[in-house]
Amino acid sequence: MQPARKNGFGCRLLSIYLPALWLLLLFLPSCRHTGYSVTVKNIEEKSNGPIYTISAAMPQIAQLPDTGIQQAINQTIAYYVQSQVQQFKEDINQTQLYNNTRSATNNSPAGELKIETTTGLQNNNMISVKVSTLYHNTGAAYPEYLERCFTFDTRNGEMLTLDRLFVPGVPYLKTIADYVQPILIEQQNSSGYPADTAQIKKATEPIPANYNTFLLHPDRISFFFPYYKVSAQHQPDVWADVPYSVVKPYLLKQYRRW
Structure with a gap:
């Protein structure tokens, strides 16, 4: 009977990739305690x-x-x-x-x-x-x-507040506004309410007052816009999602890893 052969190749692979796998799990938001x-x-x-x-x-x-x-x-x-x-x-x-x-x-x-x-x-x-x-x-x-x-x-x-998340002086508001504006226009058109483009542009101007209400998620920031800011008609309020990747370059270092 021949002695069992040790899987040296598998052990070497495990020793190489285990530290990298551990680091990946450590920094995934869903895996952190x-x-x-x-x-x-x-x-x-x-x-x-x-x-x-x-x-x-x-x-x-x-x-x-x-x-x-x-x-x-x-x-x-x-x-x-x-x-x-x-x-x-x-x-x-x-x-x-x-x-x-x-x-x-x-x-x-x-x-x-x-x-x-x-x-x-x-x-x-x-x-x-x-x-x-x-x-x-x-x-x-x-x-x-x-x-x-x-x-x-x-x-x-x-x-x-939103500004506390970002590096001072970077154009994060303009980046958010450019991303959010077409989303709101599309939402309005698809919901049966003709989009008031001028009003939506005003509601999404890159000024702090337009982006006071936000909820952070692991992969995005959701911004709230009351109906009266985006339309003259009484209708449901709207939320617009901005992926984390869009604003990540402007975030302060301590907030870049959510």
């Missing part, structure tokens, strides 16, 4: 006088190594959600007083507040979340849809 989680605290409330319902999902970070940073991030998000809830209650009461009626007397609802949350990018350096609000006061002509996004550096707790 963030060390913290995002939980949701639900706020549920019903009132019979006036009649309204509140269903609010409030994202909160848990298990971040630095509890002080975790608390600062959670307080910022909680303040926004709780402010929305409080403002809704005040508006409902004021509307009822102004109309000199109470919805409970005729069993008609006075309003509804619904807040949902979506987690975008979540890695060791950053967390990006979206808070979507349906705000319906029956005393108003239309329901309101509000979008607010929060992006934090989880290493220090700082809230990141």
